[in-house]
Amino acid sequence: MTDGDREVATRMAEAALAWLDSLDAEQRAAAAWPAPDTGGAAEAERTRWFYTPTDHGGLTFHQQRPAQHRLAMRVVASGLSEAGYTTVATVLGLENVLDRVEGFSVNWGRERTRDPGMYYLRVFGEPGGREPWGWRFGGHHVSINNLVVDGRVAATTPCFLGADPAASPLLGGAALRPLGSAEDLARDLVQSLHPDLARRAVLLSRPPNDVVAGNSTAIEDRVVKRSELWRPGQHVPDRAGQPVTGLDGENRRALALTAAPRGAPGSELDAAQRELLRALLSTYLDRVPEAVSPLSRYDDPAALDAVHFAWAGSTTAGEPHYYRLQGARLLVEWTNVHRGANHAHAVWRDPEADFGGDVLAAHHAAHHAV
Incomplete structure (x- = not known):
């Protein structure tokens, strides 16, 4: 194994620490979770994942200032290739397209149902060092799960992406897919x-x-x-x-x-x-x-x-x-x-x-x- 996985783990840790350091105590209570373990309630939460527009656990975009939101997206980018990040950013934006497809009318009892602000980031443990830590980002049609152990990226799955609509018209007869x-x-x-x-x-x-x-x-x-x-x-x-x-x-x-x-x-x-x-x-x-x-x-x-x-x-x-x-x-x-x-x-x-x-x-x- 090369040191490339260490470099990725370092980028993840730097991004996660910058994001966590920007949060106040109330925000950190939702964003920071106990370290990965081999059992217990905290580990059950780390390994619970969704791809529906439900509560994925963590701090939402809505609960962050724009500068913090930007730092959160830096964390997301640290675990993705350029093409992967572009695809994830597009899937997030499709919530606005889906809202239009449904006539801006779907109501599940919350302020907005198709909501590009309802994506959650949570960090498990203390980023950096040799002790295990990880992070999860998720919302409708996105679930990214990463674990770092001994300073190396140990896991990147489950990794879920979806698209609704899967194909949308663009100007000039092109399609967004x-x-x-x-x-x-x-x-x-x-x-x-x-x-x-x-x-x-x-x-x-x-x-x-x-x-x-x-x-x-x-x-x-x-x-x-x-x-x-x-x-x-x-x-x-x-x-x-x-x-x-x-x-x-x-x-x-x-x-x-x-x-x-x-x-x-x-x-x-x-x-x-x-x-x-x-x-x-x-x-x-x-x-x-x-x-x-x-x-x-x-x-x-x-x-x-x-x-x-x-x-x-x-x-x-x-x-x-x-x-x-x-x-x-x-x-x-x-x-x-x-x-x-x-x-x-x-x-x-x-x-x-x-x-x-x-x-x-x-x-x-x-x-x-x-």
Whole structure:
């Protein structure tokens, strides 16, 4: 491992400290949380995450002065590549576009429902040094989770981005599609498969309503309910007790997350298809700085061989669909179903070590054993 992850961790710490130092006592009470640990209420909060417009935990933009808001965005930028930051900033701005799409009329009992000021930043522990610390930034369609241990970035997942609308008109006939490449590359890949391999890749003729793992803390084969997508006491969606996927019975089992990946393996793709697969991976793994991205892992042909590509729903552009990429320490899920297939969710996870639980446990065993 190079020192690049240390440099990223240093930038994160400098940005987080500058932001925390700008806050008054009341603001810090919401912004600063106990250090990452191997259990307890504080750790349960660190590993609780959302991608809906609910309370993500932390200090919102609304609770900060403009100069503090700027410092908060510096923290966000410290954990992202340039392209990743631009995409996140665009997703935040889409709240204003979505408000217009809905006629500025949606009312969930708060002052503004589609709200670009309702994004939350929270720091866990003391930034810098060798002790574990981390930070989380989230709001509607954004969840960024970072852990630093022994001065190195130990985890950058779960990492969720969404877009509603997924495509919006711009002047001159252009379109704003923040996640467009993640959709187009996957469709190109599934459409390129020969019939036998396509039958293995397409797991179900209809897509799930949402990503199968939802906002679960740990990836496992269980039904995530719609109510879990919202913090208790906040707005609860209709059909709260139903599965987020809208699937049951054989349909649910067809798309269930299993330890052995389903779909078409990279090992059976031709050279052009493998290029598409790696390019598709980059639309997720390039969200973070190059020094902490696992994308280079897939320069190894054996690693790319082990990535499985699966699809559900229509393969025709503009129609509802879902796909996933699954392999060792990798789960990517995508849906574009609602608003006439104009509402995208795209999440990157590490099934073995989301939130850096493995590194955190090793650190505590080495340095804090009784």
